[in-house]
Amino acid sequence: MALVTITEAAKLVLRSRRTLYRDIDKGRLSKSVAHDGATVIDTSELLRVYGVLYKEDRAAQQASGNSPIDEFEELVETWEHPQLPLPKGRANDHATSADHVQLHILEEKIKSLEHVLALESTLRKVKDEVTNELRARLEDKERVIKILENKVLLLDYNEPPEKYFPKKPKGLFARLFNMK
Numbered sequence: 001m002a003l004v005t006i007t008e009a010a011k012l013v014l015r016s017r018r019t020l021y022r023d024i025d026k027g028r029l030s031k032s033v034a035h036d037g038a039t040v041i042d043t044s045e046l047l048r049v050y051g052v053l054y055k056e057d058r059a060a061q062q063a064s065g066n067s068p069i070d071e072f073e074e075l076v077e078t079w080e081h082p083q084l085p086l087p088k089g090r091a092n093d094h095a096t097s098a099d100h101v102q103l104h105i106l107e108e109k110i111k112s113l114e115h116v117l118a119l120e121s122t123l124r125k126v127k128d129e130v131t132n133e134l135r136a137r138l139e140d141k142e143r144v145i146k147i148l149e150n151k152v153l154l155l156d157y158n159e160p161p162e163k164y165f166p167k168k169p170k171g172l173f174a175r176l177f178n179m180k
Helices: 006-013 017-026 043-050 056-062 068-080 098-156 172-176
Strands: 003-005 039-042
Touching (some): 003 006, 003 043, 006 017, 006 039, 006 043, 039 043
Antiparallel strands (some): 003 039
């Protein structure tokens, strides 16, 4: 695959350069150094980490507006590291104070936790349904086993059948002609 600079890589995956550097620092994305000393990334690495590469013209269209995920990551990073400059387009925004950024982050965390709770509730319902179905199957199997045990007991009984089913007395013709 081809080697691209950080700027070109950011355009190909529709992420900010800061996000790419963060992923390199965390070890998610590997980089190389070109013969001229520039930092380059193999496009196969971009595919491995981000999944999809976008064409340059589409990347240029979307470069004007960051994705919500990148915007959120930039807000989190701004809040965690206040010495970093504010994201582009937000320097004069009165809502970028530390309290507002923290509030936005907490709101996002609450939304994600509510989503997790909804998923857990759904999983709990499915688990209960499966448990009830398995219990019903187990009861049916136990009932069949008891029926089979009773039938086996009847078959294993070694008494002569005449005791349970006595012979009928011979009729008049059978006695006259010695028939069985």
